[in-house]
Amino acid sequence: MYAIVRTGGRQQKVAEGDVIEVDRLSTNEVGDSVELSTLLLVDGESVTSDPWVLAGVKVQAEVLDHHKGEKIRIQKYKNKTGYRRRIGHRQLHTQLRITSIPTPTK
Incomplete structure (x- = not known):
């Protein structure tokens, strides 16, 4: 049994026991339970x-x-003007373990 869930504007295929990474859920602490909305089951x-x-x-x-997450290095360059910029970014992630996928009641 698997489900397609939506979290952080993205969709992921999950099964029970899977460990997934999603965008940071800042309101939840480690060990908390989270509900994810289901798009397909x-x-x-x-x-x-x-x-x-x-x-x-x-x-x-x-x-x-x-x-x-890993560091992403961004470089901007414009020819003949001496313009060079270098910046980096590290996305914040939350690691989740899927504990249960309930069966739908029809």
């Missing part, structure tokens, strides 16, 4: 994509860690 033979049925299905996840 596949249970063996049946595929559920009805928004009315999936409105009641929330995937449960546990917060494992908060950390920073």
Whole structure:
């Protein structure tokens, strides 16, 4: 059984026991439980994509860690003007473990 969930403006395919990285969830501490909204649910033979049925299905996840991603180096350059800029960025991430995916009630 797996589900497609939405978090942080992105969609991810998850199954029970998976560990995923999402954008930082600043309101949650390590060990807290989080609910993720479900867009699609596949249970063996049946595929559920009805928004009315999936409105009641929330995937449960546990917060494992908060950390920073890899550094991205950005360089700007304009020819013949002496303009050079170098900046970096490290995205903040939250690591989640999927604990349960409930079956929809029809």
